[in-house]
Amino acid sequence: MKQDFILEFKNITKNYGKINIIKNLNLNISHNEVIGLLGVNGAGKTTTIKMMLGQEIPTTGKIKLFGKNPTNPESRIHIGSTPQNIEFPEGLKTLEIIQFVQAHYPNPLPIQEMVEKFGLTNFLELKASKLSGGQKRRLALALAFIGNPKIVFLDEPTTGLDVEARKILWEVIKDYKNKGKTIFLTTHYLEEIEQIATRILFLQKGEIIADESVEGLQKLANSTQSKVSFDCGTECSFEGFQTIDSVINKNRNYTLITKNSDALIYELVKHNIPFSNLQIKKENLESAFLNLSKGE
């Protein structure tokens, strides 16, 4: 039997006027995934999400959301979303907005639970349009989850959130994934999603140039490299070292790039290099991303 996907993109292109934004996108999303969509400003991330939600219609190609066209409201019963920008209507209180959105779903989560999770308890009686930027974002996130959807779309969800709220969001996403649900999110903060994403998509100039697990991506970006840095009391020479790719020397603070940090440490000790403040940094997704973008 064919695997039943939550969402299918088949040969999707999208033009705004004569300008081509998305080129021939093919993509399947299953249950129990945390997918991060990365790309520079203007890459087409928001456009992609809008097409997934039926808010924009692709120029060519076919999208299926739970087997239906996303413009069909029935296809959206099991989705929740937080748009990149949201403004709430004048005059409505936070609680009224939550109740209103909750009423759209057949098996929603309790309002109390979401309110507590996203720290909205003190704002329920305030006008939503008068909340601070971060408070609005938190409300928008609560709205994405309130319907207990099978997939949640979050467009740059951490923008404007304080440290505390970010932590909460990652916890919520992890919990949600553990319930077997799917999260699709876009972000520019690459470091934070490498912890939770099961799959990373890179969008560049309207094309997916990578669709990989975090590990796969690091391999792809030739990124088994580590940075080993330390201070050295005297000028050091690394002649005869087998494992060093390159050396950066800043006032006797050395940074060595290597593919095998363990072997490098062994060599440092063997050559009696008087190092202190040793730090080893594995290549993270952010640098993988940069490598990948540079490689076009």
Add this chain to the structure above:
Amino acid sequence: MRLGLEYFKIYFLSTIRNIPALFFTLIFPPLMLLLFAHQWEEKNAFGALIVFFNYSVQTVALMLLGMGVTQEKNSEWAKYLRSLPVGLKPMLIGRMLHTLSLSFINLFSVSLVALFILHINVNFEQIISFATIALLGAIPMALLGMAIGYAANPESSRSIFTLLNLLLFFGSFSLPATGIFGTVRNFIPTYQWTVLSYSFVDKSISILNPLICLAAYSFFFLFLFQKMYRKTQKV
């Protein structure tokens, strides 16, 4: 239907908490009645009452609902709502109830002016009848307001709605009965609406024609509204 009530609730709450918009919509029709009533003095107080009853409903449908639609249709919130699992119907029901409830408030204030300031000689039964017909007319008027609301752009909508509101107002009673205008007026929804109300006073007037006309307009405006709504989605 339950969701329709939810939509009604948020529309209603955000309107009644917007004091300036509410004030102008609700104050205008009774004020007009107050200012113009002496034109009809002794002659046709009924006619004046009917015209202003209908006018107050029409103003809510065009100026409050229609213009409101234009102003919010491109908002981030309106776009967000389109990602929720809901079709057109609850929104339509919500807007309809919204128009009806505000029209009701409007009719109430016009009635107070008519009874206690102008001392127009109408009985309770007549007021109820006129009000019922006026509210019935809210259906085609609200649909018209929404259709234009989704078609118009925010810059031009105020002039469009103001002009339309005036044209429909004068078209409802001031066209001559003879010549080309006599024919034209039969196609003006507000004229037929007035005729329908008037049939309560003059039993010789047939209600068939106005009913058919208003029903036809309702379907036409509904069709137009759906078309315009869908169009705003496609870029």
